[in-house]
Amino acid sequence: MAWHIFIPDSLLEETSDPKIRTYKVGQIGRAAAIFGVEHVWIYKAGGKDGKFIKLILEYMETPQYLRKSLIPLTKELRYVGVLPPLRTPHHKLKGRPKLGEIREGIVIRKGKRLYADIGLDELALVEGSGEGRMTFKIVSLKPLKVVPSKPEEYWGYRVHLTRKSLAKTLKKAKLNLAIATSRKGEDVRKVNLPPLEGEVGFVFGSPRKGIMEILRDFNEDYPFDLILNTIPNQKTKTVRTEEAVLATLAIFNFIRRD
Template structure:
């Protein structure tokens, strides 16, 4: 029988059936507040390399990946993990996700011509804070750039009419820079303020091993057979992973196929009462992030 693990340092094991029939827990503070409590969260989304196993049209394949990227950007996902589930599209998915996350003015520098990007134009633009327009630079402005060496000096392409001289210690390649002077244009390496985009991890490892590598504080599996999200009772904070299955197999089926087991903190049905026979992975990602975003308290 499938086992279910709640979140608490002293984990309690429940049967799947007892979980679904478990009554709501009541708290004495904030009457009416949902039982899913969150604070200080970094989102990690886990998708299988078999995400596109039922999609053969090249334009639709690119569009589906674009929907994942768009959902991640809307809700501030900072890490997207691609785990091994018997698919062959891990590298393709990673390339498109990274391309979508890269500011338009840096794409030619970072991505050579390749077949994977033939239909990248069908992906919706992310329009995240790092995707800044070409405009007059302002002191204090933070922009994503690409550092390169010219002679003994280091310059950065930050998407303006002219390169910026890099001051301070910086590595060649992509980085984040802050404008410290306009005439002449000079920048220093810095860290972004607030959400800046996501990182993509292609592990080529199975789901349980990928989750272990991610070293998360809380891990949520999504399943139509999971507990109704409106009845969930779990405190979420720190690095939170949300795991999605493939078009043909759910999370638990994928684990069983590779003879794995994993102690999830909660198994959630984030689309209770769905009226369609199936929910596509990209749809589940958007719906799940939307529901959890409404409940976050950080």
């Protein structure tokens, strides 16, 4: 099973403060990491912040020792100090290398040989081929050698900026179960939920518009499997998108079985 969340490019339409904007996106990234979301989709909803949202989310997901190489420092990143660390399994501390350890790295070519920066004091010789950012397994300590590998645990999320409307983005994701969140939806406590299997998507609206209104703006419809109110009896007039993401994923985390 893989979890997907869908957020609008208008997520930040209610604030112009760059520090608050950065922090709000950070709350989305932190919630995604806490509950093991593997895909974050940014869909077109009339906003102008898709690229910024993607940049901040990718910056958070990238291990600290790779950020300088993979993400050039720009003015959009000047407030990244307010972002909470993810502390996911692929955000390794420096420490000593361990045989069999899985680490993220970036491939560096030196002459005819390939090396990988995996966040240690020395580069590791790569046995195999590849380029850019990759996942490696340490197979030798002296000398330090790695081979391309696949992680066996949660390894962060991927960010997709589709520049497509919500319905088209959902179709692109090829979900097995699509769940829309709405204050007008069915009370999540009273619904017989289907098994959470395959590709499961949770869809969220913007600060000013709900999912159905966003769909109508683009003359679209989508056959959601469920439309749920995941914060029944809310005592505030509105619930922010980042709050809805955290609350919704927390509820479904109780019932996921994988």
